[in-house]
Amino acid sequence: MSTIEVLDQGYVRLVNHMGSDLTVVNAARVSYAKQSLELNERDVRLIKFLAREGHTSPFRHAIVQFEVYAPLMVARQWWKYVVGSAHYEGTGDSLEAWNESSRRYITEDPAFYIPKAGEWRLQPENSKQGSGGEVNWELGVKHTQELMGYVELGISKYEAALADGICAEQARLFLPAYGMYVRWYWTASVQSVAHFLSQRLEHDAQKEIQEYAKAVLELIKPLFPVSLGELLGNEE
Known part of the structure; x- marks a missing residue:
């Protein structure tokens, strides 16, 4: 393997x-x-x-x-x-x-990491970094859906910029960064x-x-x- x-x-x-x-x-x-x-x-x-x-x-x-x-x-x-x-x-x-x-x-289709509803985590109780336990299902569903919408919007604006002739190194500014x-x-x-x-x-x-x-x-x-x-x- x-x-x-x-x-x-x-x-x-x-x-x-x-x-x-x-x-x-x-x-x-x-x-x-x-x-x-x-x-x-x-x-x-x-x-x-x-x-x-x-x-x-x-x-x-x-x-x-x-x-x-x-x-x-x-x-x-x-x-x-x-x-x-x-x-x-x-x-x-x-x-x-x-x-x-x-x-x-490169201008291949961008891919993004989107946590599933059960994968979102709470802020830690006694630390400024890291994470705590899982959020409840309803809240997880909400943020998964919101992130998906945000990513889709960024991709559409990225593709529109490329279609307008904007260079790839600037068009990428429209892509949500951290999950890409x-x-x-x-x-x-x-x-x-x-x-x-x-x-x-x-x-x-x-x-x-x-x-x-x-x-x-x-x-x-x-x-x-x-x-x-x-x-x-x-x-x-």
Whole structure:
């Protein structure tokens, strides 16, 4: 399985990867001109030591590439991990890369994430961010219908602007932004992916990005089971 569907129209697809747990081991042992040909218990102990002691550079020699299709509100939260990667203590991950579709150039039919009636959440009681429990059904129906109407209006004005000859990079101003789906490639080291997962799998992370993080975890875990388990503290 290389693709996992998320939300109503989104997905995470594993495009490519380089390396394995053995890559991490051999990157660490090159300092002593040693190499393992097959992962063994001694190698597993080394990975545990590296993760526990914060010797993270060997984990940056194993690379994963994903294609993601998600609402803009998810994409922008995700993007913070790319921007902050080089500033994250111990990361310095210069191999991180992000390439995203742009409505400056494409005019394919826009898609939007619209929560179902039972998916709307209340404001949290004791926090300025995040969300609380689900709203009642009637209120959910109301806001699903209102959002659908808002999206339809934005699309109609976007299409009208294009029909009038307005350039795509300006016509897109009519599209409701945060729920609009965007597509991107994300290439990152195992360490960087683990850092993203450690934050976005937490119970207080926004539910929508949690769902994407779960998909990333399901796709990457079989590739780097020991390294990922140790970097995440075996809490996944």
